Amino acid sequence: MTTLAVNAFESRTETILKGLRESGQLKILQTIEGPMDATVHLRGFGEVACFCSNNYLGLANDPRVVEAGIEGLRRYGAGTASVRFICGSFDCHERLERRIAEFYGVESSYTFTSCWNANEAIFPTLCEPGDIIISDELNHASIIDGIRLAAVIKKGLHKTVYRHGDLSSLRAKLEEARANPEVTGTAWVVTDGVFSMEGDLGDLPGIRALCDEFGAKLVVDDSHGTGVMGRTGRGTHEHWGMAASKVDYFTGTLGKALGGGAGGYICGSRAATDLLVQRGRPTLFSNALPCTIACSADKAIEVMMQEPERVERLRRNVAAVRQGIADVGFEVLKSPTAICPIIVHDTAKAIAMSRRLLELGVFVIGFGYPVVPEGHARLRVQVSAAHGPDHINALLAGLSQLKREFA
Ligand SMILES: Cc1ncc(COP(=O)(O)O)c(C=O)c1O
Numbered sequence: 001m002t003t004l005a006v007n008a009f010e011s012r013t014e015t016i017l018k019g020l021r022e023s024g025q026l027k028i029l030q031t032i033e034g035p036m037d038a039t040v041h042l043r044g045f046g047e048v049a050c051f052c053s054n055n056y057l058g059l060a061n062d063p064r065v066v067e068a069g070i071e072g073l074r075r076y077g078a079g080t081a082s083v084r085f086i087c088g089s090f091d092c093h094e095r096l097e098r099r100i101a102e103f104y105g106v107e108s109s110y111t112f113t114s115c116w117n118a119n120e121a122i123f124p125t126l127c128e129p130g131d132i133i134i135s136d137e138l139n140h141a142s143i144i145d146g147i148r149l150a151a152v153i154k155k156g157l158h159k160t161v162y163r164h165g166d167l168s169s170l171r172a173k174l175e176e177a178r179a180n181p182e183v184t185g186t187a188w189v190v191t192d193g194v195f196s197m198e199g200d201l202g203d204l205p206g207i208r209a210l211c212d213e214f215g216a217k218l219v220v221d222d223s224h225g226t227g228v229m230g231r232t233g234r235g236t237h238e239h240w241g242m243a244a245s246k247v248d249y250f251t252g253t254l255g256k257a258l259g260g261g262a263g264g265y266i267c268g269s270r271a272a273t274d275l276l277v278q279r280g281r282p283t284l285f286s287n288a289l290p291c292t293i294a295c296s297a298d299k300a301i302e303v304m305m306q307e308p309e310r311v312e313r314l315r316r317n318v319a320a321v322r323q324g325i326a327d328v329g330f331e332v333l334k335s336p337t338a339i340c341p342i343i344v345h346d347t348a349k350a351i352a353m354s355r356r357l358l359e360l361g362v363f364v365i366g367f368g369y370p371v372v373p374e375g376h377a378r379l380r381v382q383v384s385a386a387h388g389p390d391h392i393n394a395l396l397a398g399l400s401q402l403k404r405e406f407a
Helices: 008-022 063-076 091-104 115-126 141-153 167-179 204-214 270-279 281-285 291-306 309-328 347-359 389-405
Strands: 039-042 046-050 108-112 132-136 158-162 187-192 217-221 249-253 264-268 339-345 365-367 377-382
Touching: 046 389, 063 091, 063 291, 091 108, 091 264, 091 291, 108 115, 108 270, 108 281, 115 141, 115 187, 115 217, 115 249, 115 264, 115 270, 115 281, 132 141, 132 167, 141 158, 141 187, 158 167, 167 187, 167 204, 187 204, 204 217, 264 270, 270 281, 309 339, 309 389, 339 347, 347 365, 347 377, 347 389
Parallel strands: 132 158, 132 187, 187 217, 217 249
Antiparallel strands: 039 046, 108 264, 249 264, 339 377, 365 377
16 A cells, blocks of 8 residues: 655655756746836846847837726726626627737637637637647647647547648648548648747748648637738738638737737637637636726737838847847847747756846846757847837847857
């Protein structure tokens, strides 16, 4: 007979935390003492240029977006204290969902408290036993977990992974699926539009062509592409010159370019959003997006649709930062996105470099394991339309200093 180890949790947790502390890998959460903008006020560091937020269009502290959130709170209170199928939706949810659908030019959208939640809703709800989900190996963790959850809930639902951005690997997986007698339903291909750690793009035209050849559905999580890619910021499909109708379903976040508060959505056909209302576990068992956010995100999308010059300013800033990083002597993967990873391999080194940058007045985060694979640690520089030349100069001066101090 075995004995339960009463203190097993405490001792293993202490061991993990001690290991992280001693190897310099412990994450320290900074405290921000004001709004998110081109600069932020960090406790202990003062005003620093912020290059680690997803505030791509600089709307997180836009007075119109802030005011809309305050007005939402005044008008609707904190919420219904319930889920939507029980107490209903506020009209601000309906407005936001119409706005998102209009922004993409698709039939319908449905919101969630996060895109993480949206990705945990879409696969377990829309996919059934006999289907197969084929996912890029570097897709966001929320897609990976959403697919895992779907496979647990729906026994007989197949899942597989193709090599990152590799169309021949995707083709091989689709061929395997076609030859598999147990795959009798729909094939779903899933990709990020912009990959959050690499800052590269999903090859949507190539993936779509394969989906058409094999009769598969395409799902794109464009959390880092929306508001950033394409002439009007519609997203990665616009960058590639594709109509939104070429993507069967989008998932996305309201917690980055589109206001920056929180929230996520799924958009595409009305039949799919109707099914999510009937069967999605996060829709049936979890509260709606807070009204403050529904109202501020709605305003953020309205502002971005009216002011496409923000997207143009972001594009110019991205070009200047990418060129500047290369001039300083760091390598950054070539790509048009606002995510510029500088690979330094070692997690402790990435954290030490990030800390030094903060002392120099620049806020850039070092990412290591388990956010990226062991040996692939990096500084991730993220660009915003809110940045002016002074912020970009501060970033490049800080990186120059790092180049001298760290071998
Ligand atoms: C590609 C991608 N999908 C989903 C998410 C999760 O978004 P949210 O913060 O709305 O849960 C993120 C956030 O980092 C992301 O980068």
